[in-house]
Amino acid sequence: MNTPANRQIILAERPRYIVPTASIFKLGSAPMPQIEEGQVLLRTLWLAMESTLYARVQRVTAIQRDPIKLKDAMVGSAVGRVVESKHPRFKVGDLASGLWNWADFAAVKGERLRNLDFGPQKPSYALGPYGxxxxxxxxxxxxxxxxxxxxxxxxxxxxxxxxxxxxxxxxxxxxxxxxxxxxxxxxxxxxxxxxxxxxxxxxxxxxxxxxxxxxxxxxxxxxxxxxxxxxxxxxxxxxxxxxxxxxxxxxxxxxxxxxxxxxxxxxxxxxxxxxxxxxxxxxxxxSDHVQGRVKVFHQQMKAWLDEGRIKPMEDVVAGLENAPDAFQGVFEGRNRGTRLVKVAD
Amino acid sequence: MNTPANRQIILAERPRYIVPTASIFKLGSAPMPQIEEGQVLLRTLWLAMESTLYARVQRVTAIQRDPIKLKDAMVGSAVGRVVESKHPRFKVGDLASGLWNWADFAAVKGERLRNLDFGPQKPSYALGPYGxxxxxxxxxxxxxxxxxxxxxxxxxxxxxxxxxxxxxxxxxxxxxxxxxxxxxxxxxxxxxxxxxxxxxxxxxxxxxxxxxxxxxxxxxxxxxxxxxxxxxxxxxxxxxxxxxxxxxxxxxxxxxxxxxxxxxxxxxxxxxxxxxxxxxxxxxxxSDHVQGRVKVFHQQMKAWLDEGRIKPMEDVVAGLENAPDAFQGVFEGRNRGTRLVKVAD
Structure with a gap:
């Protein structure tokens, strides 16, 4: 029996132009990831099209952190549902956010994930107001x-x-x-x-x-x-x-x-x-400030959202295959609020 | 009877070159100043050749404060001895520091002067470590x-x-x-x-x-x-x-x-x-920080100086008439520590 395929967005080349165009990416396929002890398998629901990801695709510069290698999957902030877990903090069905491949499924260490059990009003808010x-x-x-x-x-x-x-x-x-x-x-x-x-x-x-x-x-x-x-x-x-x-x-x-x-x-x-x-x-x-500050921030943001005092704007593009275009659009000023790619329901 | 003359350094022109040269100043003479109620007459002892004074002589820019008018006396930080006083906080013989004309004598409002009765190790220190x-x-x-x-x-x-x-x-x-x-x-x-x-x-x-x-x-x-x-x-x-x-x-x-x-x-x-x-x-x-901070600073600096833990470097040029050259030298990097002009003993 073949392992089912896992669609993913690959970095095919570095930006040729100043704006990172959709053409630097290709839709590819990889074997379904197998999780190891301490890992969690996630079904990707949402991907955030963040302008800061530019630093990961451009040519190496002094200020670049963790560049993505050519032919590797693009990585960014994401929300997903746990479909398999070998980590004690996560069970099947949980919602989690973190940094993982632009792919239908991803295997991620549980310790690098955030469990969205604090009751966000919408799972996608983990990439906007709570992100x-x-x-x-x-x-x-x-x-x-x-x-x-x-x-x-x-x-x-x-x-x-x-x-x-x-x-x-x-x-x-x-x-x-x-x-x-x-x-x-x-x-x-x-x-x-x-x-x-x-x-x-x-x-x-x-x-x-x-x-x-x-x-x-x-x-x-x-x-x-x-x-x-x-x-x-x-x-x-x-x-x-x-x-x-x-x-x-x-x-x-x-x-x-x-x-x-x-x-x-x-x-x-x-x-x-x-x-x-x-x-x-x-x-x-x-990210420097997360330690020690994020709990108070969460409570504050949750209250603001519950009271309707903060109204997040979400700009949703459907389909993993459309992530490259959605990403390019951010650099063209086309997004209206947090641009998200909806990968699955 | 003629009023005795008071030598002073006049701003004759704006800098023609990027560095403010001595040639923008002229040695002039004015009548001896007469003090009014609330003023103090000072015999200038020391003048500080501060690079920040450049902002007062250059052409008007967005960030310039209190530009000096052509034909007016140059103004800067100074230390002097009170020779006549119509201000209750000052008596003849007191040492004071403040901002006044590059001149042998100056009439200054007492409220704008600092009385050097806190015991500086040397009067000139009011222009360096205490300044x-x-x-x-x-x-x-x-x-x-x-x-x-x-x-x-x-x-x-x-x-x-x-x-x-x-x-x-x-x-x-x-x-x-x-x-x-x-x-x-x-x-x-x-x-x-x-x-x-x-x-x-x-x-x-x-x-x-x-x-x-x-x-x-x-x-x-x-x-x-x-x-x-x-x-x-x-x-x-x-x-x-x-x-x-x-x-x-x-x-x-x-x-x-x-x-x-x-x-x-x-x-x-x-x-x-x-x-x-x-x-x-x-x-x-x-100068923004003087209010509320200067007393603690004074005590700290006095202790450091008394203990010999801070050793001020003074770079003394003698004679009011040499202030223009001494000033130019600061912009040529010729000073070694605080450049001072000694006007009188």
């Missing part, structure tokens, strides 16, 4: 760049997986929240669906003037996910002692935006501004 | 970028007014302290006189390699006063969670160093490093 996007938004605004009530918070990618949650968390903290997004339509959604007070289109010719008008009292906190023209526009508006949580750089050349020639685009000018405005700039990698 | 350079070094290493014992601290301008004190404070905190200076001779002085464990010449062809060798365990804290090639060399050595106190940019083009084309010289790359290395970068303007 790294929600946790990063929480840490950014709780620890790295905490705002006071009444302050103005700018969020770089208002409809991003992290951004749309950061905006809502900042609203809960009593702030005026200004989003930045890549089109007028996306700006409208950010206001209507994600509760931003105002959202400014960074593709508009008068983006800088619009942003200035939207931040009448200056900017106190910037959740920086863009770089480029957006950073350039925000810094001159920052108040003395303002804080930047540096989370990503979605508007850098890999995103197709030419490097701006503005005032903060060389480090000399940026450092001048950091000194003159007494800025604090802190780099965030959310 | 903004010492206070900035203290705040940088106490609040903005605090090191732990055993960590590696890099100080950008090892023989600078702030740098030579920052190095000694970091040593007192039990750190390995690596300086950066502009010549082999200055590096030698930094080790012999200011107690740096090692000091690297940023003009050396293999500066980057030398710095790397000097920081075998990576860099945990960087007191950043340079920008340019130095920042470029330090950032790749920074450990996860390292801290930068951004204090100045002495190696930027106004200092004659061409803008490097290295990895951190555009903000996009710098932000990548900030995220990947989870850096904290905080801008320091020491």
């Amino acid at each position: 790294l996007p929600g946790f990063a938004a929480y840490i950014a605004l709780d620890t790295l760049a905490p705002p006071q009530a009444g302050e103005t918070v700018v969020v770089g990618t208002a409809l991003g997986s992290l951004g749309h949650l950061a905006g809502q968390i900042a609203k809960l903290k009593g702030c005026r929240v200004v989003g930045i997004a890549g089109s007028a339509e996306r700006c409208q959604l950010a206001v209507e669906k994600a509760g931003f007070d105002v959202c400014v289109n960074r593709e508009a010719e008068d983006f800088e003037a619009q942003l200035k008008a939207a931040c009448g009292k200056g900017v106190d906190v910037y959740v920086e996910t863009l770089g480029g023209r957006a950073l350039d526009a925000v810094v001159p508006l920052m108040n003395t002692g303002a804080r930047i949580a540096a989370v990503g750089q979605m508007a850098t050349p890999h995103f197709g935006e030419a490097l701006a020639r503005g005032r903060t685009q060389n480090t000399m000018n940026f450092m001048s501004e950091i000194i003159a405005r007494r800025l604090s700039v802190r780099g965030l990698v959310a | 903004l350079p010492g206070f900035a070094a203290y705040i940088a290493l106490d609040t903005l970028a605090p090191p732990q014992a055993g960590e590696t601290v890099v100080v950008g301008t090892a023989l600078g007014s702030l740098g030579h004190l920052a190095g000694q404070i970091a040593k007192l905190k039990g750190c390995r302290v690596v300086g950066i200076a502009g010549s082999a001779e200055r590096c030698q002085l930094a080790v012999e006189k200011a107690g740096f464990d090692v000091c690297v010449n940023r003009e050396a062809e293999d500066f980057e390699a030398q710095l790397k060798a000097a920081c075998g365990k990576g860099v945990d804290v960087y007191v950043e006063t340079l920008g340019g090639r130095a920042l470029d060399a330090v950032v790749p050595l920074m450990n996860t969670g390292a801290r930068i106190a951004a204090v100045g940019q002495m190696a930027t083009p106004h200092f004659g160093e061409a803008l490097a084309r290295g990895r951190t010289q555009n903000t996009m790359n710098f932000m990548s490093e900030i995220i990947a290395r989870r850096l904290s970068v905080r801008g320091l303007v020491a």
